[in-house]
Amino acid sequence: QVQLVESGGGLVQAGGSLRLSCAASGRSFAYNAMGWFRQAPGKDREFVAAITGSGGTTYYEDYVKGRFTISRDNAKNTVYLQMNSLKPEDTAVYYCAVRMRTTIGSTKMADYDEWGQGTQVTVSS
Numbered sequence: 001q002v003q004l005v006e007s008g009g010g011l012v013q014a015g016g017s018l019r020l021s022c023a024a025s026g027r028s029f030a031y032n033a034m035g036w037f038r039q040a041p042g043k044d045r046e047f048v049a050a051i052t053g054s055g056g057t058t059y060y061e062d063y064v065k066g067r068f069t070i071s072r073d074n075a076k077n078t079v080y081l082q083m084n085s086l087k088p089e090d091t092a093v094y095y096c097a098v099r100m101r102t103t104i105g106s107t108k109m110a111d112y113d114e115w116g117q118g119t120q121v122t123v124s125s
Contacts, residue, residue, distance in 0.1 A: 022096030
């Protein structure tokens with residue numbers, strides 16, 4: 001059974017950094033695209049970043065470009081989201097997700113098949 005477990009969230013001051021991890025289990029995901037999304041209170045879930053199975057191509061939403069970096073370690077079956085220069089508007093629950101049938105990344109929620117439970121990130125001003 002596929003399981004995704006996020007960790008690394010917490011409370012940080014504006015300008016600070018956090019690194020989120022998403023540990024996948026059930027099988028190897030070395031050939032699967034993975035992504036990070038977030039959902040702030042009262043708002044829809046939105047795309048943050050994605051990465052292809054090999055890690056060779058990454059995708060970012062404009063509001064995180066230059067501040068966030070997605071990466072993966074296929075030997076550990078883990079995807080990371082390094083978040084720098086955090087802003088209060090980055091406050092949200094962050095979710096990782098996997099595309100089970102392709103290595104190609106996507107910015108669309110509907111393209112992802114399995115999701116983690118999320119980790120809370122709170123950025124204070």
